[in-house]
Structure formats: C-alpha cells, structure tokens
Amino acid sequence: MPKKDRTDQAPSKDVPKPEEGEVICVVKKMLGAEHIIIACLDGKERTARIPGRMRKKTWIKEGDVVLAAPWDFQPTKADIVYRYMNDEIRKLIEEKVISRDVIDQLRG
Template sequence: MAKKQKNKNGIDRPISFADNVNTVYGIIQSPLGQGQFVVECSDSIKRIAKVRGKDYKRVWIQPNDIVLLSLREGNNERADIEIKYMQKEIKILKDNGYIEDTFTNASNDNIKIDFDRI
C-alpha cells in the first residue's frame, strides 16, 4: 500500500465564506474546556462557541485562531465552530476584504509593550 502524500500548497479544501445571516467570522479568545471557547465575533459580540463533533479531537484550536461560526437559532450568545482557517486561507480572506486587519489584531490591543524602556 502506498504512503499518503502531503499536500504541498497547504490548502486542500474550498474556502467557505460567511453569509452574514447564519454565519460570522470570529477570533478565539480563551478556552473554557469541553470543546467550548469564548469567541469575539466580527459583529462585535462575544459568544460561547462549541467545536462540532466531527472536529472535536481532529482540529487543534488555540487562542487567536480565526474561525467560521454558525449561529444558533433562538440563542444569540451561543454558536458552533464550523471551520478553523489556516494561514493561507486567512490571507485570502484579508485580500478579498472579508475580514479586516483590525479584526485580526483586535485581541492584541490589550498588550502594550514599550520597547524604549527595554
């Protein structure tokens, strides 16, 4: 049996975009445990998001990752994590104007380093 070859360009799936009705983009802020995370969404609402069962142990999600969230009906404070975007996919999203640079740097605004004092 032949050995499985790695994908050389890094993207082997079509990119899914948010439709602004049922899905939004988000940045992972902090983990809560049990596959749940605090996520700051592109519509400036913080939600608790849960990794869907198919990706629960397959996709490693960390703070500052960009994800696509599926909103739950009837509960505006909760969402499901559909996709974790890779670096090349994030670059495509930024270049096409789906997410702004300020959105990806929003979580780092609280950190201020004065390099002149060092």
C-alpha cells in the first residue's frame, strides 16, 4: 500500500479580526467563576466573562490576547469572543492590525 501524499497541508484558517463592536484585549487577572479582567486596546479595563461555548474547549490564562465584545448597555463589561494563539498574533502583527509594542505594553 503506498504512503499517503503529505504534500497537501491543511488550509490555513483565517484569523478573526475585530469587527465593529469588538476590541482586542489582553487578560490581566483571573477572577474565578469564568470572569476575568481584561485591558483593551481602546484604553479601558473591563470585566469579561467566558461564555459557556468556550469554557471547556478553550483555556484562557493571564497574558493571553483575546477578542472581546463590550456590552452595549454596560460598557465596563464584555464577552470573550475568541482567544488568539501565538501564530495568530504574529499574523495580526504582520497584517498591521495590532503592533507588538501595544501588546507588550498591555501585558505589562
């Protein structure tokens, strides 16, 4: 039986970019009960919650870069939409969506 052709690589998935009403943030502190404090690119600190669809599948820790959607009726709170992996952060920097300096500054 011939070996499988390994030249076909998995197609690279698109990195989600912030749309209207979303902002890139860095996790500052874990509060427990699926709540975290995030520092956002718009200069605000928010309390965010990890939705149920992400709780067991995506592990979030301090220093992670996440995409958050602030609440319309309470702008000091937000929902986590996506957690960026290291290679995805690199792609965002290459595409000039964010800069390395800003991420380092938010991480402290």
